[in-house]
Amino acid sequence: MHQGEFRERVLRAYRHQCALCRLRHEVLLDAAHIIPDSEPDGAPEVNNGLALCRLHHAAFDRFFVGIRKDYVIQVRPDVLREHDGPTLRHSIQGLHNRRIILPRKRVERPAIDLLAERYERFRDAPIPV
Numbered sequence: 099m100h101q102g103e104f105r106e107r108v109l110r111a112y113r114h115q116c117a118l119c120r121l122r123h124e125v126l127l128d129a130a131h132i133i134p135d136s137e138p139d140g141a142p143e144v145n146n147g148l149a150l151c152r153l154h155h156a157a158f159d160r161f162f163v164g165i166r167k168d169y170v171i172q173v174r175p176d177v178l179r180e181h182d183g184p185t186l187r188h189s190i191q192g193l194h195n196r197r198i199i200l201p202r203k204r205v206e207r208p209a210i211d212l213l214a215e216r217y218e219r220f221r222d223a224p225i226p227v
C-alpha cells in the first residue's frame with residue numbers, strides 16, 4: 099500500500115479527526131504509524147495506524163504520550179507534573195486517562211499487540227533531562 103493510500107484509509111477510519119483530541123482539520127492531520135514503517139512489524143495497515151493531528155503525532159512519536167492496549171492515553175509522568183501554559187495543560191496533560199477515538203469497524207482499530215509493543219517502548223523511554 100502506498101503512503102497516500104495509507105493516509106486516506108487511516109483518516110477515513112477515524113472519520114477525519116485526531117484520535118486524541120478530535121481536531122477535524124484534515125490539513126493538520128497525519129496518518130501516524132504505531133510501529134514505525136521502517137520496521138518489519140510496521141506494516142502500512144490501518145490497524146497499525148492512528149489519525150493524529152501534528153501536535154499529537156509529534157507527542158506520540160517522542161513518547162510524551164502513550165496509548166495502553168485498552169486504548170487509554172497515558173501522559174509521561176514528568177510531563178504530567180510540569181507547569182506550563184494552556185497548550186500543555188489542555189492539549190497534553192488533559193489527555194491523561196482518556197480513551198482515544200476508535201474506528202467503528204473492529205478490524206480497523208489499532209491491533210492490540212502493536213499497541214502493547216509501542217506502549218512498552220513508551221514506558222521504557224528515557225526521560226529527557
Ligand SMILES: [Zn+2]
Binds near residue numbers: 151
Ligand atoms: Zn490532536
